[in-house]
Amino acid sequence: MTDPMHLDRRTGLPEEWLYLLKDHPRVDWASHRNLGPLTEFWLARHNGFRQLGQTLDTLLVDFREERVAAKQFGGLFAPRLQQFLSELHHHHMIEDEHYFPVFMDAEKRLVAGFELLEGDHELIHHRIETVIGSANTFLGRLRQGGKDGIRRAADDYAAVSDTLLTGLMRHLDDEENLIVPLILERGEHDLGLS
Numbered sequence: 001m002t003d004p005m006h007l008d009r010r011t012g013l014p015e016e017w018l019y020l021l022k023d024h025p026r027v028d029w030a031s032h033r034n035l036g037p038l039t040e041f042w043l044a045r046h047n048g049f050r051q052l053g054q055t056l057d058t059l060l061v062d063f064r065e066e067r068v069a070a071k072q073f074g075g076l077f078a079p080r081l082q083q084f085l086s087e088l089h090h091h092h093m094i095e096d097e098h099y100f101p102v103f104m105d106a107e108k109r110l111v112a113g114f115e116l117l118e119g120d121h122e123l124i125h126h127r128i129e130t131v132i133g134s135a136n137t138f139l140g141r142l143r144q145g146g147k148d149g150i151r152r153a154a155d156d157y158a159a160v161s162d163t164l165l166t167g168l169m170r171h172l173d174d175e176e177n178l179i180v181p182l183i184l185e186r187g188e189h190d191l192g193l194s
């Protein structure tokens, strides 16, 4: 954890990778002529992960603060969590296999940036597995009953979930800051994306 670029430590990407973001700041993205359908779809996926991550977090808080009954919680929470984790895993696979190689080829100065994002994916993948294990324990406890056991399992789950979600939010912002300006600079078509 001494690496300042570690997902849990960094507060953004280093300046030397953000030269395209200076020319294409976030406020300009929505109206840029090179913002194509693929990029819009990809940004919408990211926003979907932000929203579903927030929904899961809110549901968990509501349960722990007894605003959602144990009986209802599993049925609300489990399918949403499953959707979130499987879609996230799929999203990262597509980025690693299809998009990052294109971007690394197109902009050699940002190869280290894409390697950092690949490293994030690997870390997030491990965290997804930890969350699945912890969720299974937690949901199993809920079925068994027993207030103390449920509370402990909920606490454990909340900790690993928070680690996953906090890291993911950092990753999404950094990834967009690296990729969107590159697409706006070159265009989806010239990059070979569409």
Ligand SMILES: [Fe+2]
Pocket: 092, 095, 117, 121, 171, 175
């Ligand atoms: Fe990613």
Ligand SMILES: [Fe+2]
Pocket: 046, 091, 095, 172, 175
């Ligand atoms: Fe992504």
